[in-house]
Amino acid sequence: MNISTNDLIASLSEDLPPVQRLAHPAKRLAKWVLLAFPVSLLLGALVEQQSFSLVFVERQSFALAAERLTETRSLLELAAILMTALTAGYAALCGVQPGRSTKAWMLPILPFTAWLLMIGESCFALFQQIGPEQFSFAPHWTCYPSVVATGAAPALVMVILLKRGMLASPTVTVGLAVLAASALGAVGLRLFHPPDATAMLLMWQLIATLTLYGFATLGSAMKSRFA
Amino acid sequence: MVPDIGGKSAIGFVCRPSLFRWGTRLGYTVFLSGRPKAQFNKKVCIAKMINETERAQQDRQWSEWMFQAQEGDGAAYQNLLMAVLPLVRAIVSKRIADPDKTEDIVQEVLMSVHKNRHTYDPSLPFRPWLSTITQRRTIDALRKIYRQGERETLVDEYPETFLADETNMSPEDDLVFALGDDLNRALDTLPAGQRTAVELLKLREMSLKEASEASGMSVAALKVAMHRALKSLRAEMVPKAEL
Incomplete structure (x- = not known):
């Protein structure tokens, strides 16, 4: 740089405008949940009504949700998913505020483990029920609209909130944000979507993130090569 | 008498922030060599207290200046940036030896601090916030240096650029x-x-x-x-x- 450091400091301090401070991560988390969760639930319910009314004529989305809210197993699973969303969201929002303790990154471990265990247990039960011939991990494209509908709003609002801060540790923060958005979307999916597609939602989010990450890395490499 | 290590007293040596923790981890006895342990510990503890008090005062002052800077006080902001320069230079030069590049990265850190000053929470200490930004920018600069180094070849004579x-x-x-x-x-x-x-x-x-x-x-x-x-x-x- 041609400018001296003292001159730079002088120019930065000149006519300094006031800034709006970044709110506490808990406040931003509340904003995220309040904005994204209702939209996710609404879109999830609407898409389910549209896509599955022909297949599951006897089961309407809201009836299914009401039923799942009364089952202990479903409630436990929903609690684990919601806790994963909240803790991962909090940790991700802490990650864009430099100087905050990185201990928050550990918060989602417990609820996420519980969620994964429940997914594993469901898979195992299904495997025992239908046998190895019928069991497959192939993506069901009929679930795709529901996955997009429930996951889009949490991901979008999270990106907007993250962009307000500074990505001090991009990989961890983006990973936590993806987990949070997936989990919040999974709540709606678990409530309104008849089959258990939460594992598929996690998979889609992971693939989408890795794809975007790959493009970003490629773009960054190209930029530095031709800069 | 305090033992000498390369022209520096043991207390002075141990009380440097980065090495102090290392010294405490070893129980302050690493430079003792036959001296009464209690006397040495007392001196180190006093030095540590003075060091930490100064550090805490400095941190409070920086937090205060940053708070004022967020409100739009240019003078406080200038004081802050001038005051943190040695710390920023020290963090950067720990990883990058070339003084010219160090100064460039210090300036990038200052611009990053300016751009992200809204992310500082006045209820938290200022030093970790600044250190995180400085380390981040230094690592980014190192990546850039390595990437450029992969494509650069050192030559004894500069090749012709134009015919004139x-x-x-x-x-x-x-x-x-x-x-x-x-x-x-x-x-x-x-x-x-x-x-x-x-x-x-x-x-x-x-x-x-x-x-x-x-x-x-x-x-x-x-x-x-x-x-x-x-x-x-x-x-x-x-x-x-x-x-």
């Missing part, structure tokens, strides 16, 4: 070029015969015979004039060239 002579001059050529004016001035001081000899023989690069025909002077006269001219020019130019 002016673009391919070495510093020595520049010196000669700079002395061109002095040469003209020195030529003006020569008598007419000597100046003609230099112009024809050296500047126009004529042979003695051609110069003799062009000037009407004999070959011998041209030789003498040229010899005297060079002697005068050397006396005029050499002291300036040596400067």
Whole structure:
């Protein structure tokens, strides 16, 4: 740089405008949940009504949700998913505020483990029920609209909130944000979507993130090569 | 008496922030060598307390300045940036040895601090916030340096950039070029015969015979004039060239 450091400091301090401070991560988390969760639930319910009314004529989305809210197993699973969303969201929002303790990154471990265990247990039960011939991990494209509908709003609002801060540790923060958005979307999916597609939602989010990450890395490499 | 380690006292050595923790981890006894443990610990503890108090005061002052800067106080912001410069330089130079690059990265850190000043929470200490930004920018700069290094080849001589002579001059050529004016001035001081000899023989690069025909002077006269001219020019130019 041609400018001296003292001159730079002088120019930065000149006519300094006031800034709006970044709110506490808990406040931003509340904003995220309040904005994204209702939209996710609404879109999830609407898409389910549209896509599955022909297949599951006897089961309407809201009836299914009401039923799942009364089952202990479903409630436990929903609690684990919601806790994963909240803790991962909090940790991700802490990650864009430099100087905050990185201990928050550990918060989602417990609820996420519980969620994964429940997914594993469901898979195992299904495997025992239908046998190895019928069991497959192939993506069901009929679930795709529901996955997009429930996951889009949490991901979008999270990106907007993250962009307000500074990505001090991009990989961890983006990973936590993806987990949070997936989990919040999974709540709606678990409530309104008849089959258990939460594992598929996690998979889609992971693939989408890795794809975007790959493009970003490629773009960054190209930029530095031709800069 | 406090043991000496490379010209620094043990207490001074141990109390440096980065090494203090290392010293405490070893129980302050690492530099003792037969001294009573209690006495040494007392000195270290006092030094530690002074160090931490100063550090805490400094941190509070920086937090206060940053709080004011977020409100739009330019003077507080300037004080803050000037005060944190040594810390930023220290963090950057820990990873990057080249002083020119260090200063560039320090400036990038300052711009990053400016851009992200809204992310500072005044209820938290200022130092970790600044350290995180500084380390982040330093790592980014290191990545850039490594990436550039992969595609760069060191050469002894710079290759030609353009065909024009002016673009391919070495510093020595520049010196000669700079002395061109002095040469003209020195030529003006020569008598007419000597100046003609230099112009024809050296500047126009004529042979003695051609110069003799062009000037009407004999070959011998041209030789003498040229010899005297060079002697005068050397006396005029050499002291300036040596400067």
